[in-house]
Amino acid sequence: MAYVAIQGGQRAIEEAARLSEYLRTEQGIEGRPVSLDDIKYQLRGLHSRILSEGGLYHPDLAALAIKQSMGDPLEASFALRAYRSTRPRRMETAAHDTSRMRLVRRISAAFKDIPGGQMLGATPDYSLRLLRFDLMDESPEAFQEIAGTWMENLNADDVPDTFPKVLDLLREEGLLASSDNDGSEEAFDITRQPMIFPVPRSAALQSMARGETGSLLMIAYSNMRGYGDVHPTVGEVRVGYLPVELPHPVTGTPVEIGEVLMTECEVVAMYEGGDDAQAQPRFTVGYGACFGHNEVKAIAMAILDRALQKGMQDGAANPSEDPEFVLLHIDGIDSMGFCTHYKMPHYVTFQSDMDRLRTTQSKKERDL
Amino acid sequence: MMRKVLDVKGLSKVYGKGCPYCRDATGPRFNTNICPHCASVVAVHDISFTLYEGEILGVMGESGSGKSTVVKCLYFDETVDGGTAHFFDNHGQYNLFDLFSLNAAQRRWLRYRRFGMVYQNPHLGLNFGISAGGNIAERLLMNGMLIYADIRKRASELLQRTEVPENRMDDLPGHFSGGMQQRVQIAKALATNPPLLFLDEVTTGLDVSVQASILDLIIEIQDQLKTTMIVVTHDLGVIRLLAGRTIVMKNGCIIEAGLTDQILEDPQHAYTQRLVASAL
Amino acid sequence: MKNDTPYTPSTAYPFGFLDAYAKREIRRSILKAVALPGYQVPYASREMPMGRGFGTGALQLTLSVVGPDDTLKVIDQGSDDSVNAVNLRRFIRKTCPGIQTTTLTEAATVLQSRHRIPEKPLTEEQICILQVPYPDPLVYVEPTEEKRRTMHGEADYARLWVKLYEDMREFDEITISHRYPTRINGHYVLDPSPIPRYDVPKLNRSRALILFGAGREKKIYAVPPFTKAEPLTFEDVPFRTETFVDADGNRLACRRCGATDSFLDEFTTDTGEKVFQCSDSAYCLSRSQGPASAIYTEARHDA
Numbered sequence: 001m002a003y004v005a006i007q008g009g010q011r012a013i014e015e016a017a018r019l020s021e022y023l024r025t026e027q028g029i030e031g032r033p034v035s036l037d038d039i040k041y042q043l044r045g046l047h048s049r050i051l052s053e054g055g056l057y058h059p060d061l062a063a064l065a066i067k068q069s070m071g072d073p074l075e076a077s078f079a080l081r082a083y084r085s086t087r088p089r090r091m092e093t094a095a096h097d098t099s100r101m102r103l104v105r106r107i108s109a110a111f112k113d114i115p116g117g118q119m120l121g122a123t124p125d126y127s128l129r130l131l132r133f134d135l136m137d138e139s140p141e142a143f144q145e146i147a148g149t150w151m152e153n154l155n156a157d158d159v160p161d162t163f164p165k166v167l168d169l170l171r172e173e174g175l176l177a178s179s180d181n182d183g184s185e186e187a188f189d190i191t192r193q194p195m196i197f198p199v200p201r202s203a204a205l206q207s208m209a210r211g212e213t214g215s216l217l218m219i220a221y222s223n224m225r226g227y228g229d230v231h232p233t234v235g236e237v238r239v240g241y242l243p244v245e246l247p248h249p250v251t252g253t254p255v256e257i258g259e260v261l262m263t264e265c266e267v268v269a270m271y272e273g274g275d276d277a278q279a280q281p282r283f284t285v286g287y288g289a290c291f292g293h294n295e296v297k298a299i300a301m302a303i304l305d306r307a308l309q310k311g312m313q314d315g316a317a318n319p320s321e322d323p324e325f326v327l328l329h330i331d332g333i334d335s336m337g338f339c340t341h342y343k344m345p346h347y348v349t350f351q352s353d354m355d356r357l358r359t360t361q362s363k364k365e366r367d368l
Numbered sequence: 369m370m371r372k373v374l375d376v377k378g379l380s381k382v383y384g385k386g387c388p389y390c391r392d393a394t395g396p397r398f399n400t401n402i403c404p405h406c407a408s409v410v411a412v413h414d415i416s417f418t419l420y421e422g423e424i425l426g427v428m429g430e431s432g433s434g435k436s437t438v439v440k441c442l443y444f445d446e447t448v449d450g451g452t453a454h455f456f457d458n459h460g461q462y463n464l465f466d467l468f469s470l471n472a473a474q475r476r477w478l479r480y481r482r483f484g485m486v487y488q489n490p491h492l493g494l495n496f497g498i499s500a501g502g503n504i505a506e507r508l509l510m511n512g513m514l515i516y517a518d519i520r521k522r523a524s525e526l527l528q529r530t531e532v533p534e535n536r537m538d539d540l541p542g543h544f545s546g547g548m549q550q551r552v553q554i555a556k557a558l559a560t561n562p563p564l565l566f567l568d569e570v571t572t573g574l575d576v577s578v579q580a581s582i583l584d585l586i587i588e589i590q591d592q593l594k595t596t597m598i599v600v601t602h603d604l605g606v607i608r609l610l611a612g613r614t615i616v617m618k619n620g621c622i623i624e625a626g627l628t629d630q631i632l633e634d635p636q637h638a639y640t641q642r643l644v645a646s647a648l
Numbered sequence: 649m650k651n652d653t654p655y656t657p658s659t660a661y662p663f664g665f666l667d668a669y670a671k672r673e674i675r676r677s678i679l680k681a682v683a684l685p686g687y688q689v690p691y692a693s694r695e696m697p698m699g700r701g702f703g704t705g706a707l708q709l710t711l712s713v714v715g716p717d718d719t720l721k722v723i724d725q726g727s728d729d730s731v732n733a734v735n736l737r738r739f740i741r742k743t744c745p746g747i748q749t750t751t752l753t754e755a756a757t758v759l760q761s762r763h764r765i766p767e768k769p770l771t772e773e774q775i776c777i778l779q780v781p782y783p784d785p786l787v788y789v790e791p792t793e794e795k796r797r798t799m800h801g802e803a804d805y806a807r808l809w810v811k812l813y814e815d816m817r818e819f820d821e822i823t824i825s826h827r828y829p830t831r832i833n834g835h836y837v838l839d840p841s842p843i844p845r846y847d848v849p850k851l852n853r854s855r856a857l858i859l860f861g862a863g864r865e866k867k868i869y870a871v872p873p874f875t876k877a878e879p880l881t882f883e884d885v886p887f888r889t890e891t892f893v894d895a896d897g898n899r900l901a902c903r904r905c906g907a908t909d910s911f912l913d914e915f916t917t918d919t920g921e922k923v924f925q926c927s928d929s930a931y932c933l934s935r936s937q938g939p940a941s942a943i944y945t946e947a948r949h950d951a
Contacts (some may be wrong), residue, residue, distance in 0.1 A: 169728040194690030341701025352825035352844035355890040515884035
C-alpha cells in the first residue's frame with residue numbers, strides 16, 4: 001500500500017472544496033446564479049431562520065450565507081454567526097418597547113376580538129397545503145403581474161401603525177402580575193460573559209433567541225404533550241418591524257437608525273399563587289422573540305421561557321424545566337459542530353480503546 | 369461518668385413560611401402540626417435530649433410525630449429553623465462540633481467520617497447503579513483508603529458481619545431482597561466505624577422474621593463496636609428490644625422521656641398509655 | 649440594499665481573527681487557569697469559522713497567544729497532514745500574517761494538537777495547546793454542571809473513584825483508555841483531552857506550559873510547567889500505558905523508521921497485512937530521513 005503522502009490531506013480538502021463549488025454551479029449554461037434578492041424575497045422563511053439562528057441582523061449577509069451553503073440552514077447560520085463573532089461592539093441600545101412595532105401580522109388566541117383587530121397578515125396557517133402545480137413552470141410575466149396589481153386600490157390610511165399589547169388588557173384587570181422590570185436592570189450578555197448555572201432569565205432568553213428552531217420546538221413539544229404543564233394560551237403573536245434607536249453621540253436623544261423584522265409571542269400560562277398568603281393568584285407569562293418571521297420558534301421559546309421559570313423556582317420536574325438541559329442543547333452551531341466532528345479522524349483514541357479491550361480479553365481468557 | 373456524644377437543645381423545623389403564632393397554635397395539645405394561621409407545618413418544636421456514648425436512644429412516635437425529621441436534621445438532610453446540637457467527637461483528639469453552624473464542607477466531612485445513616489427506603493441509602501461492594505467502597509474511598517485490595521477486604525469483612533453472602537458482593541442492590549438491602553445499607557453505614565449511627569425505621573415494611581434477624585444484627589454490632597445509636601421507630605417491639613432510653617414524640621414535641629422500661633411499664637402521658645396499651 | 653464597502657479578508661478581520669476584547673478575555677482566563685492548576689475557567693467562547701468539535705477552543709487559545717514572530721506547529725492524531733490540522737494551519741496563516749509554520753517539533757514555539765502530545769520532549773520555550781471535547785472528567789458520573797462545580801470545589805471525586813472500583817471488580821482493569829482522569833497539583837482532577845494513556849505521563853512535570861481549550865463547552869484550563877500530574881488509580885494498581893507488543897511479547901516497531909519508543913498507528917493494507925507506523929509523523933520522518941526532511945513548507949498552498 002502506498003504510504004500516505006504528506007501532502008495528501010491538503011489536496012483532499014482543496015478538491016472537496018472545488019467539488020462543492022461545482023455542485024453549486026452544476027446547472028451550467030442552463031442556470032443562472034441565484035441572487036441575494038431572490039433569497040431574501042422568495043425564500044423568506046429560510047432567510048428569517050438564518051437571521052435569527054445566526055444571531056446577526058444583516059439581511060444581505062444572511063442571504064449570502066444561504067447562497068454559499070446551498071440552502072443548508074445549519075451551515076448558513078454557522079457562517080453568519082462566525083462572521084458576527086468578529087464584529088467589534090460599538091454601542092449598546094437601551095431596552096426597546098415592542099408595542100412600537102410597525103406590524104404586518106398580529107393575532108391573539110385568548111380573545112375573540114382585540115383592540116386594533118385580529119390581523120391575519122400573510123400566513124399559511126389557514127391555507128390548504130395542496131401542492132400548487134401551477135407554480136412548476138411559473139413564467140416571469142405571471143410572476144410580475146401579481147406584484148404589479150397588488151398595490152392598486154389599497155387604502156394605506158385604514159391600517160394603524162402600531163397596535164396596543166393584548167397582555168396589557170390582562171394587566172389592567174389584575175389577572176396578570178404587573179412587571180416590576182423598568183428596564184434599568186442590566187441584561188446578561190451571553191456573547192461576553194460565561195454562562196455559569198444558575199443563570200438569569202435574560203441569559204436564557206438570549207440563548208433561545210438565537211437557538212435552533214427544531215431543537216426549541218422539540219423540547220417545547222415535549223412540554224405540550226405532557227412532560228410539563230405549561231398549558232399555554234397564545235396571548236399575542238405579532239410580526240413586524242421594530243424601529244431601532246441609538247442615542248445621538250452628541251445630544252443623546254434617541255435617533256432611529258433602521259428597523260428589524262422580528263416575531264414576538266407572549267403566552268399566558270397556568271396561574272399560580274402569590275408570594276404571600278395575602279397576594280392574589282395571577283396568570284403567569286412566557287415570552288418569546290426572535291429576528292425575522294418565525295412564529296414556531298417564538299411560540300416554542302415562550303413556552304420554554306415559562307417552563308424554565310417554573311423549573312428555576314420549584315426545581316425541574318421534566319427536561320423542559322431544566323435550564324441546563326434546555327439551554328446547553330438548543331444552540332445549532334454547538335450541536336451540529338459536535339455531531340459533525342465525529343467524522344473527523346479518531347484513530348488514535350480508537351487505538352487506545354483497542355488496547356484496553358485486548359488487555360481485558362486476554363485477562364478473561366487466562367481466567368477461563 | 370458516661371461521656372456525652374450529642375447534646376440537642378430546642379431543635380425546631382417548620383415547613384412553610386411560618387408566623388409568630390405557629391408554635392403556640394400547634395402541638396400535642398392541639399392535636400395538630402398545622403398552623404391555623406399560616407398553614408405551615410411545624411414538624412418538630414423544641415426538641416431537647418442528650419445522648420451518651422455506647423447507648424441506643426429510641427425515638428418513638430406515630431406518623432407525623434416528627435421523629436424522622438429530628439434525625440434528618442442531625443444528619444443534615446434537612447435544615448433547621450431553631451435550636452442547637454453539639455457533637456462531642458473523641459477520635460484521636462477531642463473536638464466539639466456545633467452542628468448547625470457548620471459549612472457545607474464540614475457537614476460533608478462529618479457525614480462521611482463520623483456519622484452513619486440507615487434509611488427505611490434503601491434507595492436513599494444505596495446507589496442502585498453500583499454493586500453492593502461499590503457502595504461500601506465509596507465511603508472507604510472518601511475516607512482516604514486508596515488500596516484496591518484493602519477496599520475489597522474491608523468491604524468483604526463488613527458484608528460478612530452483616531451476614532450478606534460473600535459471593536454477592538459484586539451484585540447490584542436491585543438484585544437483593546429487602547432484608548438484604550438493609551444489611552448492605554448497614555454495612556455501608558459502618559464502613560468507617562462511625563461513632564454515631566442513625567437508624568430511621570430500618571425494619572419497617574420487612575417480614576417479621578427478617579425484622580428479627582436485622583434487630584439481632586444491630587444488637588450484636590452495638591455489643592461489639594459500642595457504637596452510639598439513635599433508633600427511630602413507631603414499633604414498640606423495636607423500642608423494647610433495642611433502646612435503653614426513649615423519647616416519645618407527638619405532633620412535633622416530646623411528650624415523655626426516660627428509661628425504656630419505665631415508659632413501657634408505667635407510661636405517664638395519656639397518649640403514651642394509649643400507645644402501650646394498643647401494642648399487639 | 650447595495651453595500652459600498654468591499655468585503656476582503658484584510659479589511660474584514662483583525663490580526664488573529666478575534667477582536668481585542670475577545671483576546672483580552674481569553675488571556676485573562678489563561679492566567680487564571682495557570683494560577684489554579686487544573687481548574688476549568690469558564691469563558692465566553694467565540695464562534696469560529698470551523699465547527700464546534702473541530703478545535704475552536706484550542707484555536708482561540710492559539711490566536712490569543714501567537715504573535716507575528718512565533719513558529720507554529722499544528723497536528724491531529726500526531727500528524728501534520730491530517731485534514732483537521734491542515735485546515736487549522738491554513739486558517740491561522742491566513743489570519744496571522746507573518747507567522748511561521750513548521751512540522752519540526754523542536755522548531756515550534758506554539759504547538760496546537762488534537763489527541764496527541766509529540767514524542768520529542770517539549771521545552772520551557774514552548775507552549776502546547778490541546779483540543780478538548782469534554783473538559784470535565786466528572787461528566788462520567790454527573791450530567792449536571794452545577795453539581796459538578798461543587799464537587800470540584802470540594803475535591804469530592806468519590807463517584808469517579810467508585811467508577812474505577814467498579815471497572816476493577818468487573819474487568820480486573822481500569823477500562824478508561826483516553827481522556828484518563830488526572831489529578832493536578834494534588835487538588836483538581838481534569839480530563840487531559842482524548843490523548844491516549846501513553847501521553848498522560850508527559851503532563852507530569854512538563855517543562856512546557858500545557859493549555860487546554862474547550863470551545864463548545866466554553867472552558868479553559870492548564871497544567872503549568874513542573875507541576876505534578878497524577879493519573880487517578882489505586883495505590884496497588886499501577887497505571888498502565890498502551891503496550892504495542894506482538895504475540896510473543898516483543899515490542900512492535902514502526903515499519904518506516906524502526907522506532908520502538910513511539911505510539912503506533914495500526915492499520916491493514918490492501919493486501920490484508922497488518923502494519924504499524926509512528927503516529928507522530930514528524931518524529932518518524934526525522935528518524936528515517938533526517939530532521940530537515942520533517943520540515944515542510946506550504947508556501948504554495950496559501951490562498
